[in-house]
Amino acid sequence: MYTHPKFARRGVGRLILRLCEAAAAVEGFTRVQLMATLSGEPLYKACGYREIERTTAAPVGGVVVPLILMGKAVSGSSG
Template sequence: MGQDVKLTPRTATIDDLDALKITIRRAIDQLQSGFLTPDQIRASHQVMGLDTQLLRDGTYFMLLDGDTIAGCGGWSYRKTLFGGDASIVAREPERLDPAIDAARIRAMYTDPGYVRRGLGRMILDLCESAARTAGFVRSEMMATLAGEPLYTACGYRRLEAPIAAAAADGVSVPLVRMGKSLQ
């Protein structure tokens, strides 16, 4: 697989869920290792992941190399800031008001075989564009330490000190709330 791979963006559907879960698991297990301990990586599966509400809302994107998911990520007009279906993070399905609230950037993952090719930036651009089209002028996310350098390079700034999201086994995973103007 060369650097000149042609990637096709597509909105994910519920039919993509099994393949997305594989990509997400690989990304968490392999790309967090320079930032988290092995226990924190295991705990990350309880804190991170895909919220299928994004699939139902049509706000989750994939970048495909043929039939292979090279990367994925989404945005949301709902209050939930982070966490997936399997996470212990509470869901907040209420709708946000674009006039006063920030859109949520959610569940950004790159398959380990496709890192350092600009996929994160490409997915982020898709999400920000869709959020702008929906009337949002700001976006926020809860970033992993591994993702923070990318988001900083894309104009996001820390909104508060890192938090420690606790998994069911008591292991904490550090996360950083970040935001950006979309204007």
């Protein structure tokens, strides 16, 4: 997930998450999960996601990227 730097901190990330959660809820899902990079964690926390476990991506060229599996309950009226 990337917001163009010129538009950062204007609620674009929060809006995209809200739309995704609403679409999932309409399909009958009651929970959503995502894999966060460390730079995305503050956004997801601010939107109600909680850490499930810390992990890493499969190393590419010797580079190991830390990731956080995060999740949140959703309902038809979630915002």
